[in-house]
Amino acid sequence: MNDNSQPATYNLQPRFQRIAVLKGGWSPEREVSLNSGAACAKALRAKGYDVVEIDATRDLAGQLTAARPDAVFNALHGQWGEDGCVQGLLEVMGIPYTHSGVLASSLAMDKQRTKLILEDAGVPSPVGKVMSRFDAAGGHAMEPPYVIKPNSQGSSVGVFIIRKGDNRPPSELASDKWALGDDVLVEKFIAGRELTVAVMGDRALCVTEITTNLAFYDYEAKYAPGGSMHVLPAAVPDAISRLCMERALKAHQALGCRGVSRSDFRYDETLSGEKVFFLEVNTQPGMTGTSLVPEQAQHLGISFPELCQWIIEDASCQR
Numbered sequence: 001m002n003d004n005s006q007p008a009t010y011n012l013q014p015r016f017q018r019i020a021v022l023k024g025g026w027s028p029e030r031e032v033s034l035n036s037g038a039a040c041a042k043a044l045r046a047k048g049y050d051v052v053e054i055d056a057t058r059d060l061a062g063q064l065t066a067a068r069p070d071a072v073f074n075a076l077h078g079q080w081g082e083d084g085c086v087q088g089l090l091e092v093m094g095i096p097y098t099h100s101g102v103l104a105s106s107l108a109m110d111k112q113r114t115k116l117i118l119e120d121a122g123v124p125s126p127v128g129k130v131m132s133r134f135d136a137a138g139g140h141a142m143e144p145p146y147v148i149k150p151n152s153q154g155s156s157v158g159v160f161i162i163r164k165g166d167n168r169p170p171s172e173l174a175s176d177k178w179a180l181g182d183d184v185l186v187e188k189f190i191a192g193r194e195l196t197v198a199v200m201g202d203r204a205l206c207v208t209e210i211t212t213n214l215a216f217y218d219y220e221a222k223y224a225p226g227g228s229m230h231v232l233p234a235a236v237p238d239a240i241s242r243l244c245m246e247r248a249l250k251a252h253q254a255l256g257c258r259g260v261s262r263s264d265f266r267y268d269e270t271l272s273g274e275k276v277f278f279l280e281v282n283t284q285p286g287m288t289g290t291s292l293v294p295e296q297a298q299h300l301g302i303s304f305p306e307l308c309q310w311i312i313e314d315a316s317c318q319r
Contacts, residue, residue, distance in 0.1 A: 012313045016096070019044055019312055020069035022086065024055035027078030028153065028180070036287040037075035043308040044073065056081065061089060071315040072097040073308070075287060078153060082284045083109035091317055098311050100283040101319030104256040108283045111151050111185045114255065118278055121254040123247045125278045126266075128187030136184050137173035145189035148173065150180040161189060190277050192268030195234055197248035198285065198293040199261045200307075201314070204245035205296040209234035230292065232299055240267060243276055251281045258319045259311055260285060262293055 021044070023037020024030055034055070041051045052067045054060075056076060064072070072095050076086060084106035090097040100108065107113055112130045119125060131141060136148055144166055149159040158180040160170050172178065194210040209231040234241065248263035262285040266277045285293045287308075297307045 012309055014047075014049070014309075015313055016049070016070040016315070018050045018052070018068065018070045019073055020064060020067045020071075020095075021051060021053050021073045021075055022056050022060075022081065023053060023075045025076045025078075025081050026056075026058075027076070027080055027082075028158075029078035032286055032288060033075055033077045033081065035289075036077065036291070039289065039304075040073055040075050040287050040308050040311075043305040044312060046305045047309045049312070056086070060086065061093065064090075064093060064095065069095060071095065071312060073312050073315070074098050074284060077284055077286065079109075083152065087319070094317060096315040096317055097319075098315045099259040100255075100257045100261070104258065104319070105283050107255050108257065108261075108281050109152050111149070111280055114251075114281060115278075117254055118251055121250055123250055123254070123278045124274055124276075126187040126190050128185055130183050130185055133173045133178065133182055133184045136186060137169050137171060139168060141169075141186040142188065145191075147187045147189050149185050149187070151183040151185045153180050163189075190266035190268055192266055192270070192275075193234075193236070195236070195240075195244050195265045195267050195276075196292055197244050197263050197265070198296045199248050199252040199257070199263070200297065200302075200310070201259070202249070202253075204249045205293075205300055206232065207234040207236065207241045207244050208232045208292055208296060209236065210292075228290075230295060232295055236267065240276060247276070247278060248281075251278065255281060255283075257281065257283055258316075259314045260293055260307075 021037050021041040024034045037053060041053050044051050054063050054067060072090055074097050076082060082105060084102040087102045087105050115125045130151055144162045144164045146162050162169055196208050198205045210228050212228040244265050251263045252261045262282045264279040266279060268275055294304050294307060
């Protein structure tokens with residue numbers, strides 16, 4: 001593990017001048033992406049870059065051709081922007097871009113495939129299975145408590161916790177209005193504490209504990225002001241902190257991630273045996289005023305503009 005006791009300094013010689021910041025798009029995470037993109041664009045301008053902000057449409061190739069950037073800062077979240085699709089377009093166009101490449105982005109967006117890869121790498125996750133949303137809505141897929149989540153979405157969009165005493169899963173799963181994919185991941189619910197670790201290149205930063213007064217750490221808790229509280233560094237035993245950081249770095253590396261990622265865990269100190277379970281890896285974590293990665297970087301002495309500069313200068317193709 002890398003030594004995180006001293007703040008890192010990033011005095012980079014810029015390789016790029018004109019930067020296109022991709023934001024918005026048309027996924028369910030559009031609004032938070034707009035906020036992330038605006039914050040990153042402001043930070044990059046503070047570092048002297050010529051920045052053009054692009055609210056991504058399905059004619060993104062045309063938008064990029066008109067913008068003529070040296071590199072792309074991808075602040076899109078969720079489907080299309082985070083799952084390898086935009087990454088593939090940027091590869092075809094030959095424009096260096098931030099964060100993970102096509103394969104890692106696609107794998108990390110698929111929760112079940114991520115679980116299989118990381119379990120093989122020695123990173124345990126809750127017992128679970130993928131099934132049709134219609135089958136999941138028809139009756140209990142496992143003994144409650146358990147969690148149902150879309151297999152290929154982020155930001156806790158469409159997540160349900162089925163608790164002991166619930167008669168059946170939520171009917172929303174079978175609704176015609178459901179637009180989050182037909183495959184859902186059903187996992188055993190792990191009680192306890194929510195922990196998260198950012199990885200920056202080959203370095204796990206630190207551990208944050210997330211608490212909320214809401215039912216769980218859902219979309220509102222993640223992005224609404226006051227929706228969650230972040231304890232940094234997390235008040236957990238040193239051995240647990242080291243374990244989370246080791247597993248976050250292992251997840252980043254096993255999936256082939258690049259740039260910045262963030263891995264989420266559940267820690268149940270009441271369990272005998274394994275107490276820490278991997279939940280998911282975010283290849284393009286939120287970069288808003290309430291986001292976790294900038295907080296962890298700041299804790300280590302890396303300002304938000306410095307973080308954004310490091311991310312853009314890490315941009316490349318064939319990632």
